[in-house]
Amino acid sequence: MRNPFRSEADAFRFVWVTIGYFALIVVASLINEWLGVAVFIVLTGVVIWWLFHSAERETPVKQAPAASPADEHRILVVANETVGGPELRSEIQERAGGRRTRVLVVCPALNSPLRHWASDEDDARHAAQERLDRSLESMRAAGIDAEGQIGDGDPLQAIEDAIRTFRPDELIISTHPPGRSHWLERGVVDGARERYEIRLTHVVVDLDADADH
Amino acid sequence: MTSAAEAHEHHGPPPIHYSSRVSPSVLGMYLFIASEIMLFGSFFTVYFFDRVVNNGVNGVWPPPPYHRPVYVAAINTLILVTSSASMHWADTSAKKGNRAGMKAGLVLTVCLGFTFLFTQVIEYHRLGFNTSDTSFAATFFGLTGLHGAHVFVGLTILLCMTIRAFRGHFSPEHHHGIEIGGIYWHFVDVMWIVVFVTVYLL
Numbered sequence: 001m002r003n004p005f006r007s008e009a010d011a012f013r014f015v016w017v018t019i020g021y022f023a024l025i026v027v028a029s030l031i032n033e034w035l036g037v038a039v040f041i042v043l044t045g046v047v048i049w050w051l052f053h054s055a056e057r058e059t060p061v062k063q064a065p066a067a068s069p070a071d072e073h074r075i076l077v078v079a080n081e082t083v084g085g086p087e088l089r090s091e092i093q094e095r096a097g098g099r100r101t102r103v104l105v106v107c108p109a110l111n112s113p114l115r116h117w118a119s120d121e122d123d124a125r126h127a128a129q130e131r132l133d134r135s136l137e138s139m140r141a142a143g144i145d146a147e148g149q150i151g152d153g154d155p156l157q158a159i160e161d162a163i164r165t166f167r168p169d170e171l172i173i174s175t176h177p178p179g180r181s182h183w184l185e186r187g188v189v190d191g192a193r194e195r196y197e198i199r200l201t202h203v204v205v206d207l208d209a210d211a212d213h
Numbered sequence: 214m215t216s217a218a219e220a221h222e223h224h225g226p227p228p229i230h231y232s233s234r235v236s237p238s239v240l241g242m243y244l245f246i247a248s249e250i251m252l253f254g255s256f257f258t259v260y261f262f263d264r265v266v267n268n269g270v271n272g273v274w275p276p277p278p279y280h281r282p283v284y285v286a287a288i289n290t291l292i293l294v295t296s297s298a299s300m301h302w303a304d305t306s307a308k309k310g311n312r313a314g315m316k317a318g319l320v321l322t323v324c325l326g327f328t329f330l331f332t333q334v335i336e337y338h339r340l341g342f343n344t345s346d347t348s349f350a351a352t353f354f355g356l357t358g359l360h361g362a363h364v365f366v367g368l369t370i371l372l373c374m375t376i377r378a379f380r381g382h383f384s385p386e387h388h389h390g391i392e393i394g395g396i397y398w399h400f401v402d403v404m405w406i407v408v409f410v411t412v413y414l415l
Binding site: 005007008009011012014015018019022025026029036 | 246294298301305391392395399400402407410414
């Protein structure tokens with residue numbers, strides 16, 4: 001939702017919107033009381049719709065993470081079901097490029113909206129932890145020394161939290177192929193590109209094709 | 214789970230967390246305005262409750278022999294809306310580096326704010342009823358008085374902004390003081406429009 005008091009100019013505009021809103025209600029009420037009530041309901045609905053939908057057009061403020069230590073290259077990997085995919089492992093190895101590299105894998109604890117609002121996150125965190133443990137094991141077997149943590153249920157929030165604490169040099173987001181990826185549908189990769197001034201690599205992991213091989 | 218051992222690397226206070234993508238001072242103003250909306254909301258609830266109960270008894274609002282000074286309040290509304298425009302002029306001038314416009318806008322806003330308060334005090338004197346007379350009188354003074362107190366606070370902020378402007382503060386790059394004060398002043402204006410329509414007109 002867009003805050004109508006975001007800036008002085010926005011607040012001044014809101015003053016005029018308020019005047020227009022109440023002027024219409026008062027005029028309608030003077031004609032007929034019930035017409036006033038009807039105008040009030042319709043206008044309130046329009047205002048609420050506008051407040052919630054105007055925010056969608058806004059481009060978020062782009063943020064750059066704080067610098068990491070000079071002698072170390074840091075890679076933040078965000079993945080969920082594809083966290084153990086071979087494409088992701090090879091991409092991490094390629095990005096590391098023989099440098100002293102520290103890798104943090106974040107696995108968002110994806111949850112249903114109902115469970116999220118009920119703060120029932122135990123199962124989601126448990127499932128994410130299992131996926132993370134398996135993938136860390138396979139990464140270590142491939143020679144990648146990675147750390148891991150469970151992230152927020154919202155992938156973009158999980159990225160943001162990890163950027164604050166880990167201060168990565170680059171970000172890798174791993175998803176299913178287009179058409180099968182819920183994250184791509186939700187615009188997680190595009191959202192991350194919009195929000196962060198950081199090198200971002202999108203890795204597509206096709207688990208079905210990998211299983212066939 | 215292996216946690217990232219960052220705590221050992223960083224000394225001093227942690228970096229400011231901007232995850233809401235709003236600066237802390239603006240966020241503070243949002244929270245303040247949210248609390249104000251709740252405060253006004255409680256006063257409006259009392260007013261509407263009183264109105265519904267008393268309207269049911271005699272079908273007339275306000276209950277006789279009271280009447281609301283609609284014309285004086287309408288002129289006061291005009292004064293306050295004009296002050297919002299002058300506040301916007303001051304803020305826009307500050308952003309453009311027009312110091313004369315910024316000062317003139319602030320002085321005009323302060324003058325209009327004082328005129329509003331002065332007119333309201335005169336209105337109170339000539340109303341012919343007092344806070345202890347009936348529930349209508351109590352809620353009327355409660356709502357308009359609460360708003361008047363906010364205008365007084367807004368005027369104090371505006372005076373500080375004006376003094377700072379005349380002492381050479383604020384520039385196109387640094388005008389946060391005017392921005393925040395302006396948001397508050399417009400909020401006071403919006404609340405008056407709600408009070409005017411609900412208490413005086415409807």
